[in-house]
Amino acid sequence: MQQPIDMKRFEQLKAAGDLPSPRGVAIAIIRLTQSMDVSMAELARVIKGDPAFVGRLIKAANGSLGKGRRAVVSVQDALMVLGLPAVRTMALGFSLLSNYRRGACEAFDYTRFWSFSLVMALSMQALALRVRMVASDEAFSLGLLARVGELALTTLYPAEFGRVLHEIAAAPASRQLDLEQAAFAMNHCELGAAMLLDWGMPLPMANAARFYETPERAGICEDAREAALMQCLVLSRAIAQLCLAPESEHARLMAPMLRLSGRLGVSRGDFVALCEQIGRDWGEWGRLLLLDTGRVPAFTELSARDETAVAKTAAPAGEACPESGADARVAQEPDGGRAAEADKVLRVLVVGATDEERGRIRAALKTSEFFFVDGNDDDLVIERAIDVQPQLMIIDWSQDDCADWVRALRSTRFGRSLYLLALLDSLDDTILGEAAEAGVDDFLARPVRTSALSVRLKAGRRTIALQRRLEHESEELRHFAAELAISNRRLQEAAMTDVLTGVPNRRYAIDRMQMEWTACARHHRPLSVMIVDLDDFKEVNDAHGHDVGDMALRQVADALRSELRVQDVVCRTGGDEFLVICPDSDLNAALACGERLRAAAAGLQIDTGGPSLRLSVSIGVATRDDSMPGMKALTKLADRGAFLAKQRGRNCVVALQVPGSAF
Numbered sequence: 001m002q003q004p005i006d007m008k009r010f011e012q013l014k015a016a017g018d019l020p021s022p023r024g025v026a027i028a029i030i031r032l033t034q035s036m037d038v039s040m041a042e043l044a045r046v047i048k049g050d051p052a053f054v055g056r057l058i059k060a061a062n063g064s065l066g067k068g069r070r071a072v073v074s075v076q077d078a079l080m081v082l083g084l085p086a087v088r089t090m091a092l093g094f095s096l097l098s099n100y101r102r103g104a105c106e107a108f109d110y111t112r113f114w115s116f117s118l119v120m121a122l123s124m125q126a127l128a129l130r131v132r133m134v135a136s137d138e139a140f141s142l143g144l145l146a147r148v149g150e151l152a153l154t155t156l157y158p159a160e161f162g163r164v165l166h167e168i169a170a171a172p173a174s175r176q177l178d179l180e181q182a183a184f185a186m187n188h189c190e191l192g193a194a195m196l197l198d199w200g201m202p203l204p205m206a207n208a209a210r211f212y213e214t215p216e217r218a219g220i221c222e223d224a225r226e227a228a229l230m231q232c233l234v235l236s237r238a239i240a241q242l243c244l245a246p247e248s249e250h251a252r253l254m255a256p257m258l259r260l261s262g263r264l265g266v267s268r269g270d271f272v273a274l275c276e277q278i279g280r281d282w283g284e285w286g287r288l289l290l291l292d293t294g295r296v297p298a299f300t301e302l303s304a305r306d307e308t309a310v311a312k313t314a315a316p317a318g319e320a321c322p323e324s325g326a327d328a329r330v331a332q333e334p335d336g337g338r339a340a341e342a343d344k345v346l347r348v349l350v351v352g353a354t355d356e357e358r359g360r361i362r363a364a365l366k367t368s369e370f371f372f373v374d375g376n377d378d379d380l381v382i383e384r385a386i387d388v389q390p391q392l393m394i395i396d397w398s399q400d401d402c403a404d405w406v407r408a409l410r411s412t413r414f415g416r417s418l419y420l421l422a423l424l425d426s427l428d429d430t431i432l433g434e435a436a437e438a439g440v441d442d443f444l445a446r447p448v449r450t451s452a453l454s455v456r457l458k459a460g461r462r463t464i465a466l467q468r469r470l471e472h473e474s475e476e477l478r479h480f481a482a483e484l485a486i487s488n489r490r491l492q493e494a495a496m497t498d499v500l501t502g503v504p505n506r507r508y509a510i511d512r513m514q515m516e517w518t519a520c521a522r523h524h525r526p527l528s529v530m531i532v533d534l535d536d537f538k539e540v541n542d543a544h545g546h547d548v549g550d551m552a553l554r555q556v557a558d559a560l561r562s563e564l565r566v567q568d569v570v571c572r573t574g575g576d577e578f579l580v581i582c583p584d585s586d587l588n589a590a591l592a593c594g595e596r597l598r599a600a601a602a603g604l605q606i607d608t609g610g611p612s613l614r615l616s617v618s619i620g621v622a623t624r625d626d627s628m629p630g631m632k633a634l635t636k637l638a639d640r641g642a643f644l645a646k647q648r649g650r651n652c653v654v655a656l657q658v659p660g661s662a663f
């Protein structure tokens with residue numbers, strides 16, 4: 001694999017510590033998501049330590065579900081929907097957004113940069129739901145971070161990058177990437193791609209980010225997913241440019257966007273609806289991220305104006321389409337927005353064939369969208385196929401090297417599901433064998449008779465429709481499985497949560513203790529536990545009733561929870577008893593923590609309807625040592641500490657071990 005930039009240089013930049021990098025809770029999230037055996041509950045707990053991230057994560061999960069799905073409302077559900085890799089890159093993206101809102105480069109508009117990146121993220125997410133080249137949440141992160149190289153250059157070289165920006169302002173025709181190359185011996189796309197790879201993004205995504213500003217430099221891309229990703233990034237960038245451009249520029253920017261979306265197989269109506277949705281989401285996300293967003297462009301109106309302009313200047317059907325170079329395109333756009341109608345429209349790419357044959361094909365497939373390409377240049381054919389992403393290809397088999405490029409096409413992901421019909425000059429066994437071996441689905445002998453062509457195309461259409469239905473059904477199944485997983489997760493969570501206080505229950509405590517015990521024993525790290533028992537709680541119930549008692553239990557649980565670090569956990573293990581697990585804590589640290597918990601409980605004022613009630617807790621602390629046979633020995637020791645604390649008059653913290661004797 002060709003590296004995006006000189007990796008030695010990249011390592012030096014990284015080692016200097018000046019590259020934008022995540023901070024705070026995001027680092028803990030990224031670390032946890034790197035280990036595949038992390039429990040969802042543990043990850044959710046760490047995420048909940050950053051309420052801002054919680055909101056963004058849930059919103060992103062809902063955005064990636066598509067229409068008509070049950071809304072995600074909890075962190076756990078969001079984790080199930082998004083999966084660990086997506087959560088990792090989102091933590092990264094949002095952390096950068098929070099920490100790099102300002103910077104040393106005065107000429108760089110940081111707010112505009114993030115607003116632009118946000119539109120790209122939302123556009124990628126929406127496009128991924130339609131084009132299906134990658135999971136929509138991964139697409140969101142790719143869009144958000146695609147321009148991170150620019151942020152890196154402003155951070156590394158604020159003054160020099162400022163000069164580059166001034167140069168562009170003075171001579172708008174100059175190319176930013178070339179100026180960067182001259183100034184820094186690298187450009188922001190290369191640097192950004194290296195950073196994405198370094199953060200663990202898959203190579204096709206990093207490559208798409210590397211080339212989307214200069215697709216012509218990407219070379220022919222064999223991997224259809226990579227090509228589609230890049231095209232989606234190109235289109236997302238165009239949407240962002242339009243959203244942030246002055247209104248006078250909107251119409252000019254809309255036309256190429258519509259053409260780009262057509263190439264991705266998104267009908268005009270569908271694309272306009274998608275842009276309107278992106279516009280609405282942009283505003284909502286802007287409020288959530290405290291980012292200024294501009295006025296949403298009037299996409300529907302812009303599209304209508306473009307349609308009128310195209311109608312006035314339209315070339316007669318069958319004439320060459322100006323932007324497609326050697327090939328001619330006759331596009332009958334699917335009727336905007338009507339999905340069922342659009343579903344019947346086939347995208348057909350005809351390679352070679354005579355004018356007469358092309359005419360017959362067009363007559364036989366009336367409502368389709370046609371693309372034609374001359375088959376003598378195999379690179380061009382593959383490029384065109386990747387560009388157009390047809391469902392049906394009709395190949396004039398007399399063209400040079402057909403078998404070779406058909407084989408190459410079949411080895412790509414999208415090429416495997418194509419329906420290929422070959423027009424053969426003769427039914428010679430060798431030619432038939434070659435065509436079958438290369439991967440054509442059906443053939444037709446020349447001269448092409450209209451009736452035979454209709455029969456063959458009908459069969460092809462049926463197969464394609466069947467394939468679409470299968471894809472649709474497997475998509476439904478995937479969603480169904482995801483919903484089922486969410487329901488299961490909810491049930492699991494409910495089974496592990498104490499209904500009264502909302503903290504984990506005894507069952508969870510046992511599982512978690514086992515997990516922490518094993519991890520700490522394996523890595524020779526300290527582990528402490530505490531038994532926290534309310535003092536004279538029976539008297540509270542007797543004097544004030546069970547409702548007040550329940551309220552007291554809830555307040556104590558909240559107070560304990562708020563005094564703990566994110567990696568500690570408090571569980572309700574009995575009526576008025578809690579177990580606190582503190583990984584990586586030796587006895588001294590645990591005693592100090594126990595004292596904090598005791599003071600927090602003693603400081604509570606429970607509302608009784610009359611004079612407020614004060615209460616206290618007794619706490620026993622114990623720390624794992626190598627002589628202990630298992631976790632029961634540890635909790636038993638803490639239990640004995642709590643018992644001793646009661647005997648010593650309550651409202652105190654007791655350990656039976658001496659600090660320093662264990663860990």
Ligand SMILES: Nc1nc2c(ncn2[C@@H]2O[C@H](COP(=O)(O)OP(=O)(O)OP(=O)(O)O)[C@@H](O)[C@H]2O)c(=O)[nH]1
Nearest residue numbers: 533534535536537538539541546549550575576646
């Ligand atoms: N309100 C309420 N009370 C509960 C709940 N679960 C257990 N209890 C009560 O908690 C009390 C525990 O009493 P004991 O075990 O005698 O302990 P204590 O009164 O706290 O005395 P010491 O532990 O010796 O300080 C009992 O009265 C239980 O009924 C609950 O969910 N809600």
